[in-house]
Amino acid sequence: MGEAELPRCAVCRTSITVGEAVVFRQDGRVQHTSCPKVVCPLCSREVLPGTPIRRDGEALLHPACWSRRYRSAVRGSA
Ligand SMILES: [Zn+2]
Ligand SMILES: [Zn+2]
Secondary structure, three states: OOOOOOOEEOOOOOEOOOOOOEEEOOOOOEEEOOOOOOEOOOOOOEOOOOOOOEEEOOEEEOHHHHHHHHHHHHHHHO
């Protein structure tokens, strides 16, 4: 058996790791008993549950921060 993919919290959308306290929901998803604060690494501000996100590996970014970084990366490599 391969390594199972970690489930994601339905509220804060980060991966749930072994040992974290979770709640199993009626809809079959899982969420943390109490979610850790998620901080966007690009602007250092909080990523609020229920708001749009962009994923960068395990990091959650604001869509605006993500596209700003993407645009500057494209410009830098040109
Ligand atoms: Zn959570
Ligand atoms: Zn941000």
